[in-house]
Amino acid sequence: MNRLVIYISDSTGITAETLGHSLLTQFSGLEFEAHTFRYIDSLEKAQQAAALINKAAQNTGLRPIVFSTLIDPVSQAAVADSQCLFIDFMQAFIAPLAEELGQPARPAVGHSHGVVQEQAYQKRMSAVNFALQSDDGVGLQNYDQAGVILLGVSRSGKTPTCVYLALHYGIYAANYPLVEEDLERIRLPEILQPRRRKLFGLTISAERLHSIRKERRPDSEYSSLRQCQYELRQVEALYRQFNIPYLNVTTMSVEEIATSIMARTGLENLRPGPDILPIT
Amino acid sequence: MNRLVIYISDSTGITAETLGHSLLTQFSGLEFEAHTFRYIDSLEKAQQAAALINKAAQNTGLRPIVFSTLIDPVSQAAVADSQCLFIDFMQAFIAPLAEELGQPARPAVGHSHGVVQEQAYQKRMSAVNFALQSDDGVGLQNYDQAGVILLGVSRSGKTPTCVYLALHYGIYAANYPLVEEDLERIRLPEILQPRRRKLFGLTISAERLHSIRKERRPDSEYSSLRQCQYELRQVEALYRQFNIPYLNVTTMSVEEIATSIMARTGLENLRPGPDILPIT
Numbered sequence: 001m002n003r004l005v006i007y008i009s010d011s012t013g014i015t016a017e018t019l020g021h022s023l024l025t026q027f028s029g030l031e032f033e034a035h036t037f038r039y040i041d042s043l044e045k046a047q048q049a050a051a052l053i054n055k056a057a058q059n060t061g062l063r064p065i066v067f068s069t070l071i072d073p074v075s076q077a078a079v080a081d082s083q084c085l086f087i088d089f090m091q092a093f094i095a096p097l098a099e100e101l102g103q104p105a106r107p108a109v110g111h112s113h114g115v116v117q118e119q120a121y122q123k124r125m126s127a128v129n130f131a132l133q134s135d136d137g138v139g140l141q142n143y144d145q146a147g148v149i150l151l152g153v154s155r156s157g158k159t160p161t162c163v164y165l166a167l168h169y170g171i172y173a174a175n176y177p178l179v180e181e182d183l184e185r186i187r188l189p190e191i192l193q194p195r196r197r198k199l200f201g202l203t204i205s206a207e208r209l210h211s212i213r214k215e216r217r218p219d220s221e222y223s224s225l226r227q228c229q230y231e232l233r234q235v236e237a238l239y240r241q242f243n244i245p246y247l248n249v250t251t252m253s254v255e256e257i258a259t260s261i262m263a264r265t266g267l268e269n270l271r272p273g274p275d276i277l278p279i280t
Numbered sequence: 281m282n283r284l285v286i287y288i289s290d291s292t293g294i295t296a297e298t299l300g301h302s303l304l305t306q307f308s309g310l311e312f313e314a315h316t317f318r319y320i321d322s323l324e325k326a327q328q329a330a331a332l333i334n335k336a337a338q339n340t341g342l343r344p345i346v347f348s349t350l351i352d353p354v355s356q357a358a359v360a361d362s363q364c365l366f367i368d369f370m371q372a373f374i375a376p377l378a379e380e381l382g383q384p385a386r387p388a389v390g391h392s393h394g395v396v397q398e399q400a401y402q403k404r405m406s407a408v409n410f411a412l413q414s415d416d417g418v419g420l421q422n423y424d425q426a427g428v429i430l431l432g433v434s435r436s437g438k439t440p441t442c443v444y445l446a447l448h449y450g451i452y453a454a455n456y457p458l459v460e461e462d463l464e465r466i467r468l469p470e471i472l473q474p475r476r477r478k479l480f481g482l483t484i485s486a487e488r489l490h491s492i493r494k495e496r497r498p499d500s501e502y503s504s505l506r507q508c509q510y511e512l513r514q515v516e517a518l519y520r521q522f523n524i525p526y527l528n529v530t531t532m533s534v535e536e537i538a539t540s541i542m543a544r545t546g547l548e549n550l551r552p553g554p555d556i557l558p559i560t
Contacts, residue, residue, distance in 0.1 A: 003381070012539040014448075018298040022349065023373050026385040038543045065380060069302065085380045093303050093367055100345065100365045101283070105306040121533060122495070128440045132415060160408045163443055167534070168294075215402070253401060254447070259292040263318045 004056050004064040005034040008049055008079060010071055013038040019089055020067035032065075046075035050082035057083035120170060127166035127173070134174035135159055143195055146174040147267055151192075151239070152202035153178065153231040154222075155212045157249050157257055161202070164258040171267055183234040188242050200261055201239040201246030206232050208250045284336055284344040285314040288329055288359060290351055293318040299369055300347035312345075326355035330362040337363035400450060407446035407453070414454035415439055423475055426454040427547055431472075431519070432482035433458065433511040434502075435492045437529050437537055441482070444538040451547055463514040468522050480541055481519040481526030486512050488530045 005024065007016035013036040024032055037049050057063045066084040070076040073091075080086040094105045134142045143149060148165070150158045150173060162173035182189055192199060206229040213223035221227055239246040245264060249257050261267065285304065287296040293316040304312055317329050337343045346364040350356040353371075360366040374385045414422045423429060428445070430438045430453060442453035462469055472479060486509040493503035501507055519526040525544060529537050541547065 012535050014535055014539065015298050015302040018295050019369060022295040023370065023377060026351070026370075026374060027377065027381055027383060028386045030381060030383070038539050063380075065377070071306070085376065087373055087376065089299060089369075090303065090306075092372065094306060096365065096367065097303060097307065097345070101307055101310060103307060103310070106308045122492075125437075125440050125534070126495075128443055132412060132439060132443075135412060157405075159412065160405055160447065163408055163412075163447060167440065167443060167447065212402075215406075254405070255292050255294055259294065259318050 001060060001062070002031040002033040003062060004060060005032045006049075006053060006064050006066045006084070007034065007036040007068075008040055008066060009036070009038055009069045010041045010075070011039065011069070013069075016067045016069045016089060020087075023067075040070065040075065040079075043072075043075050043078060046070070046072075046078040050079050053079070053082040053084050123170035124167060127170045128163065130172045131162040131166040131174070135162065143174055143191065143198075145172050146195075146198060147172045148174070148200050148261065148265065149192065149195060149198045150175040150200055150202060150261075151178060151235070151244065151246075152204075153183075153209070153228075153235050155209060155216070156202045156204045157254065158202060160254045161257045161261070164254050165261070165267075168258070169262065169267075171262070178235065178238070183231055183238070186234060186238045186241055188238065196242065196244070199242075199244045200265060201235065201244045202257070203232055203236055203239070203246055203248050205248070205250040281340060281342070282311045282313040283342060284340060285312045286329075286333060286344050286346045286364070287314065287316040287348075288320055288346060289316070289318055289349045290321045290355070291319065291349070293349075296347045296349045296369060300367075303347075320350065320355065320359075323352075323355050323358060326350070326352075326358040330359050333359070333362040333364050403450035404447060407450045408443065410452045411442040411446040411454070415442065423454055423471065423478075425452050426475075426478060427452045428454075428480050428541065428545065429472065429475060429478045430455040430480055430482060430541075431458060431515070431524065431526075432484075433463075433489070433508075433515050435489060435496065436482045436484045437534065438482060440534045441537045441541070444534050445541070445547075448538070449542065449547075451542070458515065458518070463511055463518070466514060466518045466521055468518065476522065476524070479522075479524045480545060481515065481524045482537070483512055483516055483519070483526055483528050485528070485530040 005020065007013050007020055009016050017036060040046050040049055053064055053066065063083045063085060066079060066086050067089060068076060068079060068086065069089050070079065071090060076088065076091070098104050130142065130145065134146065148171065150161060152158045154177065158175035162175050165171040165173040176189070176192060181187070206225060209228040209232065210223060210225045213228065217223050247257065247260055252260070285300065287293050287300055289296050297316060320326050320329055333344055333346065343363045343365060346359060346366050347369060348356060348359060348366065349369050350359065351370060356368065356371070378384050410422065410425065414426065428451065430441060432438045434457065438455035442455050445451040445453040456469070456472060461467070486505060489508040489512065490503060490505045493508065497503050527537065527540055
């Protein structure tokens with residue numbers, strides 16, 4: 001039986017999910033069944049959660065693993081006392097931070113983005129709209145606004161990467177769909193030529209691309225292994241010929257693709273600060 | 281001077297950023313300058329990071345706060361020994377988990393998504409493509425595939441929410457742009473009628489909408505406060521008339537909107553499991 005994992009939070013649950021998931025990937029060969037209890041922002045809800053955890057422990061004979069970012073100490077205690085391995089992601093770190101910062105934490109339940117971050121938040125939302133408008137070469141006039149223009153054959157991961165960069169980092173990311181003729185002639189489209197410094201290429205193994213395209217259009221020339229091999233050979237030749245940095249994304253998640261591009265291009269807005277530079 | 285915050289990771293850095301940011305929001309009134317050192321996957325890079333941290337500590341006279349998800353103990357020690365408050369998000373939790381799970385952690389540096397999660401990952405990528413194809417009423421034939429169809433006036437947050445639900449949770453989310461006439465007549469478009477159980481509405485304060493729309497089209501009827509007030513009054517009347525659940529997103533981030541919708545609709549795929557239900 002898969003071990004039950006519960007993420008519990010007084011807010012979105014995203015922090016508990018993110019760190020909990022990272023920790024679980026350190027234990028190979030095990031399978032987990034995960035659920036998230038979000039917006040547990042009252043003692044009553046915390047008690048309901050504890051009751052469900054106890055019931056699951058009895059039904060399965062194994063105590064669930066609970067990853068918590070609950071802030072309220074009373075709610076936290078209610079859950080920690082249930083039959084589980086309770087792992088607290090917040091309280092453990094609050095004390096050393098409070099000491100370092102010289103002020104106590106303000107125990108805010110369900111903290112939302114403050115006024116300070118308003119500008120950064122609006123930039124992320126604008127960047128999402130930009131990514132959608134600039135997807136697949138639509139909105140060419142937007143290329144001057146782009147921080148990066150991704151190249152790659154169809155289904156190599158350009159669109160999800162653009163969306164991720166926008167949604168999480170407020171980076172204006174566009175993508176350009178190279179056409180048959182560009183690939184055949186190993187030609188950089190005219191519109192991209194003055195923007196060469198913004199280009200970043202994706203590539204992928206032919207087998208992987210074949211398998212992704214088959215899902216979309218089985219039994220087509222488009223999804224055939226031979227066509228995938230041809231397009232990838234040409235696109236990589238193009239990257240090399242025009243000195244476009246590129247990344248093989250075969251075994252990478254969209255999170256890894258996006259952050260690797262950021263790490264390699266220095267795309268993150270590193271404001272002039274105390275001599276902190278990207279490490280290469 | 282803003283306190284310097286460093287997120288450091290042998291992988292994407294996303295986990296360190298997520299929990300570190302959550303912790304910092306617990307301390308109000310302070311400002312931080314944050315940088316992420318990603319893919320610190322060798323001792324040499326860890327030593328470079330430590331040197332930069334020391335230099336920053338000397339330049340600013342304040343030791344940086346370092347949030348780490350480094351796995352390799354030697355790299356971790358190199359950074360922890362620099363002039364910083366070192367907060368470790370991984371090692372502290374690995375030991376109790378290993379004991380509970382009855383097996384040691386496999387210290388995998390730069391862990392990528394495994395074969396097990398391949399299916400879930402492909403679902404997320406398909407959902408992103410679905411969200412883009414279904415944005416703003418394009419691709420009406422896709423509505424049967426949608427897990428949720430968001431309603432709301434222009435710029436109330438539908439598109440970023442759809443994209444978030446897709447990218448992070450693999451939820452097929454579409455949105456429908458109500459037109460002038462739908463609002464005027466408080467009319468549910470015909471195409472939505474058989475899909476009423478999938479509908480979820482967004483609303484927002486008129487002042488906030490006015491401010492968002494002004495950025496896009498200043499001095500237009502579209503962005504006038506009066507027009508915003510009118511549209512919101514009508515759309516809320518429509519939600520009430522057709523019993524469509526809805527959410528006021530005025531002070532919410534896209535993460536909060538997405539997870540609130542999931543919590544309220546039970547959209548997450550709760551597979552038949554040991555009696556774990558959403559808590560309401």
